[in-house]
Amino acid sequence: MPESARGDEVPTVWARATRARRGQSGPALTREQIVRAAVELLDAEGPDGLSMRRLGARLGAGATSLYWHVANKNELLELVFDEVMGEVATAPPSGDWRADLLAFAHEMRSLMFRHPWVVALFGTSPNVGPHGLALANAAAEVLTAGGFAPSEVDNAISLVMDYVIGSVATELAWILRVRRDVVDVERWTAALQDYLREALKPYPSLWEFWRAGLEMEDERRREDRYVFGINRVMDGLEVYVAQRGAKEREVGERQGESQAESDRRGG
């Protein structure tokens, strides 16, 4: 329903005004309808399964009809992204910021597993749709309630999000690759192991690590990795809060360097 769906240098779909729909019987195609169908298509067939032609066909419409409702495919992806953002549950701060933040991370992670294609969409657009904003606000509230200063809230959220994104991205890339290309998993992993046994001759200890890892079933091993990682991230944030608290308590006695200065020196 936009006056015309041209991109026209608008930074995000959301910044473009939409017109009220017409009279009574609306158009055959709706933006909501298109977005929902796109999500279904992506879930069912992965990122390569979504093409304008296929999406149109699924809706019983021509491919180019979609371009009335959406400027281009990127904009459609922006809409689709915010759509699934609406799936993640949020809750007001409970008083335990670590638990709240952990729950937020888990919620995000499970979203990404439910819709494996979203992971590639993080960062490709401003993510300022209604659901995205609500989510950002919920996370910010948790940290604010936890005593984080305004300037630190963004850093802390980014840390958690970036870790979850990176972790799930590598996990999923692997899973999807195997699912797509490999027909005989047994033989495939055996071949890989054969190669590694040879190639790791120069690095015997590495071979030991990986050999052990390869024997555990994959899903459990990956879960372990994530649980380890996210808990370390939380520990790191707690250390930060504690140190900053300590610094504040000794304020005036002697001017301690700021945490940012200490970080920068360390890095």
Place this chain on the structure above:
Amino acid sequence: MPESARGDEVPTVWARATRARRGQSGPALTREQIVRAAVELLDAEGPDGLSMRRLGARLGAGATSLYWHVANKNELLELVFDEVMGEVATAPPSGDWRADLLAFAHEMRSLMFRHPWVVALFGTSPNVGPHGLALANAAAEVLTAGGFAPSEVDNAISLVMDYVIGSVATELAWILRVRRDVVDVERWTAALQDYLREALKPYPSLWEFWRAGLEMEDERRREDRYVFGINRVMDGLEVYVAQRGAKEREVGERQGESQAESDRRGG
């Protein structure tokens, strides 16, 4: 030079034997040559700039000639990935595992900025080329020297890598998007800000955070985020080492729960 470059269910290029090259005057095209040209193309024009046709043209050859040396594009990407992995500098453990690991992370991050397209390649293949293996070994040595148990080494490396990947991925996605699509940055950010001012009416505190952020120049803000994040990750690992050390010291006195159990409870 492979007997034939068919994919044939081999899990990685590296697992396929290569034949000795022929007589004296080698072929017009070489695998090394192709890989190097591909890296140049990717650096110059981004991921979309690399197509088999364009790559062939750059080498003064037909597109399909490449398929003699490489089974398909994915395999080429695997080769290209390991090629740039050779660029990252490693050093033997210095005795300070935190400093070593931090240096490793920085090295990785700067690699990803030098070749923005690699970030999307992490996890899409086993990453077991010669350079990748050497790198993994170097990182493992650092942590082993730092007192990490074999089973923990993989977890810790994954944590650091995943954070760096996630952080750089979101950073780069944004940078590249702006660089590609936006002609008038000034007007673009202004429009975004206008939209946000309106859309964030329900979340006034969020508006304050972001408003402050938007005023700082982007590069500095992003750098700050990364420095904050990676230092929190390191803190988290240090806490872990310290706690485990404490646990070990009190061994036998009372059976404390393992760290993994504690993590799982927390998560």
Place this chain on the structure above:
DNA sequence: CGCGGGTGTCGAACACCGTGCGAGACTCTA
């Protein structure tokens, strides 16, 4: 010398992709 087979290159073709353009149909308002 001749010749078979491996090595290497390549043009044509297939089935896709995103999307600009313009024609047309339908419906509401004046």
Place this chain on the structure above:
DNA sequence: TAGAGTCTCGCACGGTGTTCGACACCCGCG
């Protein structure tokens, strides 16, 4: 009834990865 807006869609353009079969070259062998 005229006109303006809303909405659908066929065609076409220039790209993509990859398969297939034809072809040229050079080596060692008989």
